[in-house]
Amino acid sequence: xxTSDRTSLAAGIIIAAxxxxxxxxxxxxxxxxxxxxGRIADFLGRMMPPDPSVMPEIWKxxxxxxxxxxxxxxxxxxLSVPFGLMASARLSPGxxxxxxxxxxxxxxxxxxxxxxxxxxxxxxxxxxxxxIAIAFHATGMLAKFYAEAIDGxxxxxxxxxxxxxxxxxxxxxxxxxxxxxxxxxxxxxxxFELNLRESLILGIVGAGGxxxxxxxxxxxxQYDKAxxxxxxxxxxxxxxxxxxxxxxxxxx
Amino acid sequence: xxxxAIRLDDITHRHTPGAEPALxxxxxxxxxxxxxxxxxxxxxxxxxxxxxxxxRLRNWSGAARVLDEPLSSLRAPSGAARAEIGFIxxxxxxxxxxxxxxxxxxxxxxxxxxxxxFFGRFSAADTYAADRAMADAGIxxxxxxxxxxxxxxxxxxxxxxxxxxxxxxVILADEPVSNLDPARAADILTLxxxxxxxxxxxxxxxxxxxxxxxxxxARIIGLRDGRILFDRPAGQVTDDDTDxxxxxxxxxxxxxxxxxxx
Ligand SMILES: Nc1ncnc2c1ncn2[C@@H]1O[C@H](COP(=O)(O)OP(=O)(O)OP(=O)(O)O)[C@@H](O)[C@H]1O
Ligand SMILES: [Mg+2]
Numbered sequence: 372x373x374t375s376d377r378t379s380l381a382a383g384i385i386i387a388a389x390x391x392x393x394x395x396x397x398x399x400x401x402x403x404x405x406x407x408x409g410r411i412a413d414f415l416g417r418m419m420p421p422d423p424s425v426m427p428e429i430w431k432x433x434x435x436x437x438x439x440x441x442x443x444x445x446x447x448x449x450l451s452v453p454f455g456l457m458a459s460a461r462l463s464p465g466x467x468x469x470x471x472x473x474x475x476x477x478x479x480x481x482x483x484x485x486x487x488x489x490x491x492x493x494x495x496x497x498x499x500x501x502x503i504a505i506a507f508h509a510t511g512m513l514a515k516f517y518a519e520a521i522d523g524x525x526x527x528x529x530x531x532x533x534x535x536x537x538x539x540x541x542x543x544x545x546x547x548x549x550x551x552x553x554x555x556x557x558x559x560x561x562x563f564e565l566n567l568r569e570s571l572i573l574g575i576v577g578a579g580g581x582x583x584x585x586x587x588x589x590x591x592x593q594y595d596k597a598x599x600x601x602x603x604x605x606x607x608x609x610x611x612x613x614x615x616x617x618x619x620x621x622x623x
Numbered sequence: 624x625x626x627x628a629i630r631l632d633d634i635t636h637r638h639t640p641g642a643e644p645a646l647x648x649x650x651x652x653x654x655x656x657x658x659x660x661x662x663x664x665x666x667x668x669x670x671x672x673x674x675x676x677x678x679r680l681r682n683w684s685g686a687a688r689v690l691d692e693p694l695s696s697l698r699a700p701s702g703a704a705r706a707e708i709g710f711i712x713x714x715x716x717x718x719x720x721x722x723x724x725x726x727x728x729x730x731x732x733x734x735x736x737x738x739x740x741f742f743g744r745f746s747a748a749d750t751y752a753a754d755r756a757m758a759d760a761g762i763x764x765x766x767x768x769x770x771x772x773x774x775x776x777x778x779x780x781x782x783x784x785x786x787x788x789x790x791x792x793v794i795l796a797d798e799p800v801s802n803l804d805p806a807r808a809a810d811i812l813t814l815x816x817x818x819x820x821x822x823x824x825x826x827x828x829x830x831x832x833x834x835x836x837x838x839x840x841a842r843i844i845g846l847r848d849g850r851i852l853f854d855r856p857a858g859q860v861t862d863d864d865t866d867x868x869x870x871x872x873x874x875x876x877x878x879x880x881x882x883x884x885x
Contacts (some may be wrong), residue, residue, distance in 0.1 A: 532717035533699075534677055535789050536706030536733020544741050547728055549718050 418598035424586070425596045429603045432574070432581030436607075439498050439580050440567040443505025447566070448559060450510040455517025462521060472518070478511030483569050487578040498579030505566050505573075512565075516558035524550045557622045564615045571604050628793055628825045629653040629689050636671060636849075638685035642844055645671040646683065646851070647849035653825060656794070658816055660836035660857070661829040663846035664869050669829040672846065673795045677710050689784050690792055706733030709791030709824075711815070713798050715782040719771035723762060723781050726770050727753045730785035749788075756787035776807060783811070787818050796820050796828040800835065809833070812839040833865040 457463050460469040486508050489498030529546040537545070574582030581604060588597035624642050629651065636646040643669045653659060663667045674680045676689055678700040687694040692704050699705070709730070717726050731749040732740060739746070745753075757763045760780040765773065770781060779799070786794060796815055800808035812828070816839050819826040830836050836857065843860045845852040845868045852863050 525716075527714055527716035528714065528718050530679075531710070531712055531785075532729060532732055534679065534705060534708075534710045535730055535785075536702040536704075537729075538702055538732075538737055540741055541732045541737055545721075545725075545732060546718065549721050553720060 380580040387527025418594040420595065421598035421602060422593070422595035423599060425588075425599050428584050428596075429581065429600060432584050432600070433496055433603065433607065436570050436573075436580035436582075437612060439501040439505060439570045439573065439578075440563065441513070442502045443509060443570065444458065444563045444566050445557070446502060447509035447513050449560065450506060451514040451517050452515035454510060455521065458514055458518035460518075461524075470520075472515070475511050475515050478507065479515075480511075481508070483508040484572070487573050488576045491577045496577045496579075501570060501573040501578035501580060504578060505570055508569075509562050511564055513558065513562045516562070517555060520551050520554040520558065523554065553622055557619065560615065560618050560622070564611055568608060569612055571607065626654070627652045627688070628655040628657070630687070631675075632686040634675065634683055634687060635683035636675070637825070638671075644689060644849045646675065649685075649851060650723060651844070651851070651854070653827070655825055656820075656823055657842060658819065658826045658840050659828075659844060660840035660847055661827060661844050662831070662836050662865065662868060663711055663829075663852075664831075666848075667846040667868075668849040669846055670788060670797055671849075673710070673797055673827065673829065676793065677704055677708055677795055702733050707788060707791055708793045708795065709783055709789045711786045711796040713801065715778050716779055717770045717778060717785075719769070721770060721865075722766065723757070723768055723770060723773070724753065724766040726781050727784045727788045728756055730756070730788035734789065747778070752790055753784075753788045756784040756818075759787060759821075760784035773820045776803075777809065780814075783815060783818075784810035787822070790822065791824060791829070793825045796826070798829050798831070801831060809838070810833060833860070835860075836860075 379528060454475065458468055458475060460468050462468075463471070483504060487500060487504040490504045494500050494503065524547055528550070529542055532542050532546045570580050570582075572582040574580040574584065575586045577583070581600060584600045585597055585604070588594070588600065630653075631649055634646050634649040635644050637644050647668075649668075649672065661672065663669050664812065671680065675683060675687065675694070678689070678694055681696060683696050689698070690704070690707050692700065694700065703838040718729065721729075728745055728749060731745060731752060735746055735749050755769070757766060760783050762780045762784060765777060765781075770778060773781065783799075786796075794815065799815060800811050803811060812835060815828065816826060826840075833843075837860065840857050842855070843857050844854045845860075845864060847868055852868055853860065855864070
């Protein structure tokens with residue numbers, strides 16, 4: 372048996388065991404499974420037709436989601452500059468950059484929704500916990516990207532400029548900045564897109580934005596209204612992706 | 624006071640303490656306007672010697688003057704002094720995302736008003752020097768292209784134009800033709816030496832190709848193990864001289880290796 376065959380066999384056994392375990396121990400009797408199809412159909416039926424009367428709420432929620440994403444991204448950028456500098460292997464000594472990178476990895480490992488729940492507990496309901504949660508969560512990724520942008524600057528053009536007599540400010544302006552700026556702009560826009568997407572659901576835990584209405588309408592059995600909001604959220608994701616694809620093409 | 628463009632007396636340098644010296648008692652005089660080739664096997668110290676003249680080497684002993692300014696072993700020269708010496712880097716060292724024109728203008732950064740340049744304004748003298756350098760290098764039509772959209776040969780011409788725009792009185796070129804086929808190599812050396820002659824600049828280029836050194840330099844300096852083995856007018860350099868330079872030399876590394884057989 373070749374190594375790759377043995378690996379696939381082991382993987383197969385593990386997957387089968389996991390499915391078996393999950394299926395047996397979950398409370399999913401055959402009857403319940405069989406009847407749930409009908410119930411989902413019934414549920415979807417009650418969502419139809421979507422109720423367009425919630426347009427004002429959709430606009431309000433969308434605007435708040437956008438505000439949370441903008442302010443959260445701004446907070447993340449402000450935090451990511453110092454953390455990015457600290458995490459840069461080029462600029463910072465190992466005793467600083469290694470712990471900084473480790474902390475950023477920890478931050479990335481905590482799901483946003485969890486941070487948001489904790490922040491709602493700490494500062495109360497509304498958009499503020501959402502902004503704080505986004506800023507915190509996004510810094511884990513953005514500061515890492517900024518550090519990589521710094522470390523990716525090629526040293527040769529800087530040395531060439533120094534050799535031609537350019538002072539430190541001009542080297543920063545003409546050798547370092549043009550290498551870093553497009554990378555930082557691209558990463559920040561990418562992170563803004565993620566923030567916008569992720570903040571759509573923050574309202575579910577009470578941290579502001581359009582997600583709040585989904586939660587409210589589902590809890591109060593107004594499924595036709597929930598459907599309208601869900602469609603609006605899906606549309607927003609599509610629009611965000613389109614805009615981002617355009618921007619990315621221009622920045623490459 | 625001396626009239627030499629470059630004057631070195633007994634320069635010794637080790638990259639790391641206790642290592643074999645990369646430069647071992649080098650003494651040298653170069654007159655303004657001379658065209659010199661540095662020949663020598665890999666590790667001979669060509670790059671190190673040119674870095675010294677460019678003011679980038681620290682921790683050496685001896686005395687060095689370039690354009691009548693003494694070099695310090697401890698400190699980099701002033702920006703004004705560095706602007707007088709142009710260096711054409713083997714790997715070009717361009718800003719990929721900037722245009723050809725901006726890359727060439729970058730050669731002016733040691734000459735122009737730093738405050739204006741920081742805000743993107745260059746003087747008429749700067750644009751004139753950049754335009755002339757691009758014309759000489761045959762890249763005027765590429766001025767608005769981004770550097771990373773160019774071929775290797777075009778990128779090299781941008782690097783040369785940047786050096787010419789600097790209007791240096793000494794031009795140092797580290798293996799400018801090591802990766803080129805013979806016809807392109809001759810083109811590039813013609814470009815560098817002609818432009819330097821028009822501007823009255825001194826040229827030192829390093830090479831692994833004795834035939835090109837004879838053709839384009841008036842004087843050839845043979846370097847080996849950090850020492851000058853010979854230093855003669857190009858016409859007086861014999862095959863025996865160049866053979867001695869490379870005989871029993873440790874196998875050269877990098878692109879130099881292929882060129883020894885040419
Ligand atoms: N940064 C460095 N650190 C340590 N040793 C170095 C360094 N740069 C060069 N050396 C050593 O100094 C000696 C001279 O190197 P140098 O690069 O000047 O040779 P060269 O003649 O330019 O060779 P090549 O033809 O391969 O470019 C070599 O023995 C080299 O190993
Ligand atoms: Mg070299």
